[in-house]
Amino acid sequence: xxxxxxxxxxxxxxxxxxxxxxxxxxxxxxxxxxxxxxxxxxxxxxxxxxxxxxxxxxxxxxxxxxxxxxxxxxxxxxxxxxxxxxxxxxxxxxxxxxxxxxxxxxxxxxxxxxxxxxxxxxxxxxxxxxxxxxxxxxxxxxxxxxxxxxxxxxxxxxxxxxxxxxxxxxxxxxxxxxxxxxxxxxxxxxxxxxxxxxxxxxxxxxxxxxxxxxxxxxxxxxxxxxxxxxxxxxxxxxxxxxxxxxxx
Numbered sequence: 001x002x003x004x005x006x007x008x009x010x011x012x013x014x015x016x017x018x019x020x021x022x023x024x025x026x027x028x029x030x031x032x033x034x035x036x037x038x039x040x041x042x043x044x045x046x047x048x049x050x051x052x053x054x055x056x057x058x059x060x061x062x063x064x065x066x067x068x069x070x071x072x073x074x075x076x077x078x079x080x081x082x083x084x085x086x087x088x089x090x091x092x093x094x095x096x097x098x099x100x101x102x103x104x105x106x107x108x109x110x111x112x113x114x115x116x117x118x119x120x121x122x123x124x125x126x127x128x129x130x131x132x133x134x135x136x137x138x139x140x141x142x143x144x145x146x147x148x149x150x151x152x153x154x155x156x157x158x159x160x161x162x163x164x165x166x167x168x169x170x171x172x173x174x175x176x177x178x179x180x181x182x183x184x185x186x187x188x189x190x191x192x193x194x195x196x197x198x199x200x201x202x203x204x205x206x207x208x209x210x211x212x213x214x215x216x217x218x219x220x221x222x223x224x225x226x227x228x229x230x231x232x233x234x235x236x237x238x239x240x241x242x243x244x245x246x247x248x
Contacts, residue, residue, distance in 0.1 A: 001108070001109055001112055001113060001114070001115060001135075002113070002114050002115070002135050002136070003105070003114075003115040003117065003133055003134045003135045003136075004022070004114065004115070004116055004117065004134060004135065004136050004137070004138060004172065004245075005117040005119055005130040005131060005133075005134040005136075005137050005138070006018050006019040006022070006116070006117065006118055006119060006137075006138050006140060007119040007127060007130065007131070007137055007138075007139060007154065008121070008139050008140055008141055008147070008150065008154060009121055009122060009123050009127075009150055009153060009154055010121060010141070010146060010147050010150045011121040012142075013140050013141050013142045013147050013177060013178070014140045014142070014175075014177030014178055014209065015118065015119070015121070015140050016039065016043045016044045016047075016118050017140075017177070017215055017219070018138065018140045018175060018177065018209075018238075019035065019044055019116050019117070019118035020035075020044055020047055020048070020118075020224055021224055021225055021226070021234075021238040021241075021242075022116050022138075022238070022241075022242060022245065023035045023076060023114070023116040024075065024076070024224035024225075024226055024227070025226060025238060025239055025242040026113075026114050026116075026242065026246075027076050028226055029242075029246075031113045031114055032111070032112045032113045032114070033076055033077065033112060033113070033114045033115070033116060034070065034076075034077045034078070034079065034108065034111075034112045034114070034115045034116070035048065035076060035077065035078040035079070035115075035116050035117075035118070036057060036078070036079045036101075036115060036116070036117040036118070036130075037050075037056070037057065037078060037079065037080055037081040037118050038057050038081065038085065038101075038117060038118065038119055038120060038126045038127075038129070038130055039081055039085075039118055039119065039120045039121070039126075040081060040082075040083065040085035040086040040088070040120060040126075041081070041120075042080070042081035042082065042083075043219075044078075044081070044118045045078060045080040045081045046222065047075075047219055047222050047223075047224075048073050048075040048076065048078050048222075049073050049074060049075065049222055050071050050073055050078045050080040051071060051080065052080050052081055052082045052083070053082070054071075054080075055068070055069045056069055056071075056079050056080035056081060056082050057079050057080065057081055057082070057085060057101075058082050058084040058085050058088070058091075060079060060100075060101070060104040061088070061092060061100040061101060061104065061129070062091075063104075065107070066079065066104045066105065066107060066108065067107060067108075075223075075224060077112075085120075085126060088124070088125050088126050089124045089125050089126075092125050092129075093125070097125060097129075098125065098128045098129055098132050098165060099129075099132055099165070100129055101129040101130060101132070101133040102129070102132050102133035102166075105133055117130045117133070117134065119131075123153070123154070123157050127157075128157075128161065128165075131157070131158065131161045131165075131166060131169060132161060132165040132166045132169075133166075134166070134169060135168065135169070135170075136169065136170050136171070136172045137158065137169065137170070137171050137172060138171075138172050138173060138174075138175055138245075139151070139154065139171065139173075139174045139175065140174075140175045140176075140177045140209075141174060141175070141176065141177065141193070142176070142177055142178045142179070143176060143179055143180075143189040143190050143193065144189065151174075151196055151200070155200055158171065170202075171200060171201070171202040172202070172245070172248060173197070173202050173203050173204060173205045173244075174193060174196075174197045174200075174202065174203070174204045174205065175204075175205045175207070175209065175241060176190060176193065176204060176205070176208045176209065177209040178209065178211045179208045179209060179210055179211060180210075180211050190204075190208075205241055205244055206240075206244060207237055207240040207241040207244055208237065209234065209237045209238065209241065210233045210234065210237055212232060212233050212234045214228065214229040214232035214233070214234050214235070215234045217229070218234075225238060226238075226239070
């Protein structure tokens with residue numbers, strides 16, 4: 001079972017969108033997939049039409065059986081977010097709390113081929129839980145200076161996780177999102193990001209997710225891009241990315 005977390009502490013870089021399209025594309029290819037929404041904002045749960053007023057991630061971390069908390073929606077299986085997660089740093093502050101998600105996922109080893117985790121845009125206890133539970137990490141980012149500067153902080157967190165909690169965690173790659181090839185700044189920063197990926201011991205995915213209105217329209221309609229606009233640039237780009245992901 002491959003457990004991939006989509007993480008970046010900067011908001012607005014396509015993290016939730018990438019988790020949504022990756023899980024939807026894998027399902028379309030016939031794989032069994034579980035989505036876990038650990039972001040207290042619950043945007044992915046909303047898009048997938050999950051009920052955030054019943055048990056989900058918070059209850060799983062609190063020891064309730066995960067099999068009873070998974071919701072089956074028209075867009076796939078999901079362990080949903082809830083407002084309770086906003087207090088996770090205080091609730092789960094005891095020694096060993098960083099292993100709660102990994103422990104809760106153990107009964108699912110034979111149930112799903114892929115688990116895709118959307119993480120919060122903060123490096124708190126929820127993100128640490130996702131990184132300790134994961135087999136690999138995908139870092140989406142836009143070609144702007146602030147997103148680029150934030151990579152070092154995330155890399156430091158990953159190195160600490162590898163040293164103290166999950167030695168096998170690896171960075172699958174950096175995924176450039178919301179890209180405008182006509183922007184000189186975007187093109188220049190793309191080269192810097194490629195160099196930074198090499199320093200991090202990983203790569204920048206060959207696929208670049210182009211900027212486009214179709215993604216925002218799909219989110220407004222609470223659909224994934226493959227159902228909403230299968231011939232759009234975003235759908236083509238995300239499927240190319242998924243094919244790269246599967247080749248790893």
